[in-house]
Amino acid sequence: MLQAIDRWLKQAALEVQEYVRLTLAAVGCVFTPPVYAHDVVEQFDVIGVGSLTVVLLSGVFTGAALAMQGGLTLDQFGARPVVGRLVSASMIKELGPVLTALMLTGRIGSGIAAELGSMVVTDQINALRALGTDPVRKLVVPRVLAGFFMTPILTIVADFIGIFGGWVVARFTLQVNSGVYWLSVTEGLYMHDAWMGLIKPFVFGFLIVTIACHVGLRTTGGTAGVGKSTTVAVVAGSVAVIAADFFVTQLLVSLLF
Amino acid sequence: MVQGADAQTAKQILSETGAPVVMFDHVRLAFDENVVLADLSFTLIKGHTKIILGASGSGKSTALKIITGLWKADSGVVWVNGERVDQLTEREMMSVRADLGLIFQEGALFDSLTVRENVGYKLYEETDMALDAVDKRVEEVLGFIGLIEYIEKMPSELSGGQRRRVAIARAMAFKPSILLYDEATTGLDPITATTVDDEIIKLRDLEGVSSIVVTHQLRDAFYIATHMAERGADGKVRIMAASADKAEEAEFIMLKDGLICFEGTAEQLRRSTDPYLKTFLS
Numbered sequence: 266m267l268q269a270i271d272r273w274l275k276q277a278a279l280e281v282q283e284y285v286r287l288t289l290a291a292v293g294c295v296f297t298p299p300v301y302a303h304d305v306v307e308q309f310d311v312i313g314v315g316s317l318t319v320v321l322l323s324g325v326f327t328g329a330a331l332a333m334q335g336g337l338t339l340d341q342f343g344a345r346p347v348v349g350r351l352v353s354a355s356m357i358k359e360l361g362p363v364l365t366a367l368m369l370t371g372r373i374g375s376g377i378a379a380e381l382g383s384m385v386v387t388d389q390i391n392a393l394r395a396l397g398t399d400p401v402r403k404l405v406v407p408r409v410l411a412g413f414f415m416t417p418i419l420t421i422v423a424d425f426i427g428i429f430g431g432w433v434v435a436r437f438t439l440q441v442n443s444g445v446y447w448l449s450v451t452e453g454l455y456m457h458d459a460w461m462g463l464i465k466p467f468v469f470g471f472l473i474v475t476i477a478c479h480v481g482l483r484t485t486g487g488t489a490g491v492g493k494s495t496t497v498a499v500v501a502g503s504v505a506v507i508a509a510d511f512f513v514t515q516l517l518v519s520l521l522f
Numbered sequence: 523m524v525q526g527a528d529a530q531t532a533k534q535i536l537s538e539t540g541a542p543v544v545m546f547d548h549v550r551l552a553f554d555e556n557v558v559l560a561d562l563s564f565t566l567i568k569g570h571t572k573i574i575l576g577a578s579g580s581g582k583s584t585a586l587k588i589i590t591g592l593w594k595a596d597s598g599v600v601w602v603n604g605e606r607v608d609q610l611t612e613r614e615m616m617s618v619r620a621d622l623g624l625i626f627q628e629g630a631l632f633d634s635l636t637v638r639e640n641v642g643y644k645l646y647e648e649t650d651m652a653l654d655a656v657d658k659r660v661e662e663v664l665g666f667i668g669l670i671e672y673i674e675k676m677p678s679e680l681s682g683g684q685r686r687r688v689a690i691a692r693a694m695a696f697k698p699s700i701l702l703y704d705e706a707t708t709g710l711d712p713i714t715a716t717t718v719d720d721e722i723i724k725l726r727d728l729e730g731v732s733s734i735v736v737t738h739q740l741r742d743a744f745y746i747a748t749h750m751a752e753r754g755a756d757g758k759v760r761i762m763a764a765s766a767d768k769a770e771e772a773e774f775i776m777l778k779d780g781l782i783c784f785e786g787t788a789e790q791l792r793r794s795t796d797p798y799l800k801t802f803l804s
């Protein structure tokens with residue numbers, strides 16, 4: 266029993282060490298030539314533009330559900346007109362960043378792990394090295410850059426579309442006047458909320474992609490291993506997002522307030 | 523890295539005929555308990571062919587990966603083109619790899635890139651060569667292996683034999699002086715296998731490439747060892763039976779349990795009476 270725990274701890278420590286090593290190497294490569302510009306552009310397209318649909322869909326329904334639930338609760342206090350405030354505050358501070366990050370973990374985290382994993386098991390990563398290319402520079406850096414910069418943008422999109430979804434419900438189900446809704450949306454916005462909502466997704470995007478790259482590149486065991494890596498990337502990515510959400514929130518609360 | 527005057531001498535030695543371009547000296551590699559290479563020593567002479575035979579799992583691919591620096595040996599010395607590959611970092615290794623072409627066992631073509639991009643990968647991405655010069659080289663190489671009409675296809679649209687040939691094209695496109703073939707003919711029908719063998723012979727005899735051919739198919743091994751290519755007066759390339767001298771330049775080694783269990787020419791291998799070799803030969 267103790268032996269198993271000991272082995273597990275050693276394994277975990279090794280995994281973390283490898284993750285940190287890859288992350289540092291990737292960050293180092295960002296600031297030194299050569300940069301594979303073509304791949305960077307491609308990944309911004311794949312990760313950013315390609316994720317727009319899921320982000321729009323999940324954003325609009327989250328905002329709508331939030332307005333619906335919020336409306337019911339607020340009715341108990343006779344405060345239905347301030348539903349916009351509830352929607353905007355929740356979307357921007359918490360749900361926009363976290364839900365977008367979770368959707369992206371499912372979409373791009375799994376995609377990256379599967380792609381890099383199959384490149385590992387078919388020796389394509391070794392082929393890159395044999396042809397004189399550093400796989401971190403060629404594959405990891407473009408994905409990390411795209412994840413780091415596109416996640417905040419997608420989060421902003423999700424925030425807006427969520428508030429819009431909230432408006433649809435407020436206007437047509439809760440019968441709240443449009444003017445009242447939008448006024449209450451802007452009233453609910455504070456500068457530090459916006460900061461919080463904007464800083465988090467940078468952290469999330471970085472975590473999702475670096476974890477997926479790490480898991481993908483450490484794939485072993487053929488095609489079955491690729492499936493396993495994909496699952497691990499999504500699970501580890503999601504847990505990391507939720508845990509990071511707590512720690513970053515705590516940090517920002519102590520810094521901003 | 524070799525420095526100064528030493529580098530000069532090393533270069534000079536390597537430019538002479540009969541120079542050793544790849545040298546293994548008591549190389550050992552184990553994955554945990556599994557000793558893959560126990561004690562491997564051999565030398566590849568410039569322009570010659572080394573044919574590595576062995577059952578599957580005997581460490582043939584491993585040996586090629588050690589030469590390319592993809593894996594590091596646990597102990598022993600590995601020289602490639604005058605560099606101690608076992609001591610180089612991944613970054614320093616890149617300059618050695620510039621003169622090494624490795625054809626992976628399953629081809630390892632980049633499946634998100636077209637045949638053109640695969641073959642020209644190194645030239646497009648890792649050199650300053652002008653784009654139209656690269657295009658020309660890619661077309662030339664694909665012409666050489668007879669796949670020019672597939673240039674815009676994706677690897678998934680090719681047959682197994684075509685993929686192997688594209689893999690050879692990718693490895694030879696940047697004109698390395700050493701080519702390492704990992705089971706380039708395994709799983710191919712005899713006719714396609716012979717076309718692949720012919721490419722290996724042509725590269726060796728017309729381009730002066732030093733080659734290590736890994737295979738467990740004796741038919742192909744003997745064919746490569748006993749044939750040679752010559753460009754006739756009309757410019758046509760002919761493949762014919764090798765002269766006795768030429769056949770001597772192809773050396774066989776057979777791996778078993780991480781050790782070399784046979785070393786010699788095609789003729790010696792044929793005449794061997796060792797029971798293990800006999801089962802392999804039949």
Ligand SMILES: Nc1ncnc2c1ncn2[C@@H]1O[C@H](COP(=O)(O)OP(=O)(O)O)[C@@H](O)[C@H]1O
Nearest residue numbers: 553556558576577578579580581582583584585
């Ligand atoms: N990445 C790896 N991790 C652990 N063992 C490996 C790995 N790759 C190969 N091996 C082991 O090394 C041995 C030799 O493999 P390989 O060189 O591919 O054999 P061959 O090419 O002669 O068929 C096999 O027993 C295999 O199980």
Ligand SMILES: [Mg+2]
Nearest residue numbers: 582583584627
């Ligand atoms: Mg092999």
